[in-house]
Amino acid sequence: MGGLATLTKGQPLYIAYGSQITLRHTYDKNPGSRPCWLHSHAHVYPVRYKDGRGSSHQQQVTCYTFKDVNNWWIVKNPDKEEMVLDDPVQPVKHGDIVQLVHGLTSRALNSHDVAAPLTPQCQEVSCYINYNVSMPPQNLWKVQIINRANDNSKWETIKSHVRLVHVQTNQALKTTGLSLPEWGFNQLEVATDRHMQQDATIWNVEEHRYNKNEDKEGRLRDIQQAELIPMEPTYVSFWEKFWELQTKMLFGAPPADIEHKYRSNPLDWPFVSKNVAYWMHATTNAQIHLLGNTVVWVTGTLSVLSLCALLAFYLLRRRRGFHELNTDEWKDFLFLIDFIVVGYFLHYLPYFLTDRTLFLHHYLPCMLFKVLAVAAILDHIEMLCRSYVTSHSSMVTRYVVVALVAMATWVFIQLSCVTYGNVSLTAADVKRLSWRESWDFLLHQIGS
Known part of the structure; x- marks a missing residue:
């Protein structure tokens, strides 16, 4: 309609x-x-x-x-x-x-x-x-x-x-x-x-x-x-x-030469180097920002890179006649590469050729593939542990999952005040939340 x-x-x-x-x-x-x-x-x-x-x-x-x-x-x-x-x-x-x-x-x-x-x-x-x-x-x-x-x-x-x-x-x-x-x-x-x-x-x-x-x-x-x-x-x-x-x-995009305060380039996105401010209260410093969960974003980036490294390792080993993965496992691994890694780069690399003002939200489609990459790499490590170490060693992967979930939850709680904008912030609070120098939070001078 x-x-x-x-x-x-x-x-x-x-x-x-x-x-x-x-x-x-x-x-x-x-x-x-x-x-x-x-x-x-x-x-x-x-x-x-x-x-x-x-x-x-x-x-x-x-x-x-x-x-x-x-x-x-x-x-x-x-x-x-x-x-x-x-x-x-x-x-x-x-x-x-x-x-x-x-x-x-x-x-x-x-x-x-x-x-x-x-x-x-x-x-x-x-x-x-x-x-x-x-x-x-x-x-x-x-x-x-x-x-x-x-x-x-x-x-x-x-x-x-x-x-x-x-x-x-x-x-x-x-x-x-x-x-x-x-x-x-x-x-x-x-x-x-x-x-x-x-x-x-x-x-x-x-x-x-x-x-x-x-x-x-x-x-x-x-x-x-x-x-x-x-x-x-x-x-x-x-x-x-x-x-x-x-x-x-x-x-519909703004001109590429606009110097927006929160503009970024694709190299800033994988490790959450930039944020985007959406709203700020006139007197309390309560504010809303687009800011990724650092644990999820960094782990996802490392997982994508790990899948790429594993692919290069397996291809090199197979050329020399070594087959760590059987036929079915190799097909499953190639499916992960085709779906996750190729999907990630198809959504990420075009922005390097884009002549327009870019912001962190342009990276959000890539996040779907990064989260899948975390699950894929953990599952692959568990499979290797079962095959080449002992069945009990696969428990290590589960401990890693619990640790990642705990850390991601902690980061979510710490940054929830700038996710929902429901908490008044002092100057000290804003300084405490600035984990990276490139993060740009807002501040009215209302005391510390």
């Missing part, structure tokens, strides 16, 4: 005055960028930020990375009070001036000469609240269709890439890609920028419906119903799904 196709099936093509829309950030080449939708909610900007700068204390506008009922906006004609469709419908064209009214709070998208919360060189974007102070609304936006055929082109759903230019200050609406603090629910910052010719200022309408309700309650009901799951699925063929998946994987 195609999710977006289900939501957009049968929706009007042309954006008109009175349309209800969701605006998706089209694309961005900045590090860590991800799809998001223009969003607002009833919460306001804090009066003062941590750095001492003041805000407008107006309603927050963000870019939210999930579908949400607060992503809906109404395209309003500035010359009319009503927010319903004209009869006949009046499409919005390139160069037209519009107001964007937030669907649930009925406040208009606004900008003014106040610095954005995280990007002071840009202007704050808000939904205007009338506090009866000397700050009049500045809520007019010019629609610029970037991929228009001509200057009379109409604003189209999905197809049109638009830039929304704030009329009063001649700055373009953009997302900076930076996450707001907890007061902004870690959603992405939206601002206006005088430097308009950049990908971060391009948007497109993803969902669209015509508003035919004249009363506010009816409009709210329409918007809330727009987020309901469609009752009938849209079926997409296997090859359409396959093609979309391959395209996303091929072109």
